[in-house]
């Protein structure tokens with residue numbers, strides 16, 4: 001069975017507020033998108049990479065792919081208005097009947113090789129999985145700016161990507177959404193859970209697999225890279 005990575009790079013990065021989408025911002029001379037592609041390009045178990053990019057930035061994305069000579073990038077396609085649309089477009093691009101699919105945010109440049117391996121391996125026993133880490137902060141349920149509930153911290157985790165699926169399972173979830181008026185679901189595991197299609201396993205991630213969301217995250221990313229160089 002082929003192992004395919006889909007990199008979601010079609011967002012606009014509005015919260016980051018740079019003059020171009022955050023995945024094209026450079027850290028130490030290399031775009032965040034390049035770091036993200038190289039997680040999979042350099043992983044021996046990954047066969048193909050599909051990049052879902054913003055229509056306006058397809059040329060730039062292709063330029064980045066060609067300049068680096070990435071061998072596993074099978075296609076660069078245009079994404080949709082929401083992450084869910086972009087994800088569906090990426091999945092629809094896969095030309096096999098079944099595959100192991102890892103869906104990854106382009107905005108997470110530091111997912112480790114071990115995390116990728118763990119995501120692929122867990123699909124031998126599960127049809128769906130997500131990387132997640134413990135929450136060091138207590139989480140509270142809030143309504144009208146007041147605390148409604150303080151759940152036990154240890155029963156909560158913070159979800160990251162990659163999220164890992166058997167192709168048939170995630171395709172089914174996306175197709176089911178077409179017939180429904182869906183609530184706002186921000187990730188692919190959310191779709192699986194909404195339709196209760198299967199159990200979703202947790203792959204333990206790590207704190208360095210940050211998502212670049214706000215400008216401060218660039219400074220944190222620089223620090224992570226400096227530490228990596230020293231280790």
Ligand code: CTP
Nearest residue numbers: 008009010011012013014015081082086106107
């Ligand atoms: N994404 C995508 N297509 C969209 C929206 C998001 O492919 N229509 C991707 C982003 O490029 C990012 C990942 O999904 O790699 C996670 O999304 P997020 O961090 O929310 O990025 P943006 O949507 O770009 O940022 P913002 O919400 O601040 O505008």
Ligand code: MG
Nearest residue numbers: 011012013083
């Ligand atoms: Mg977004």
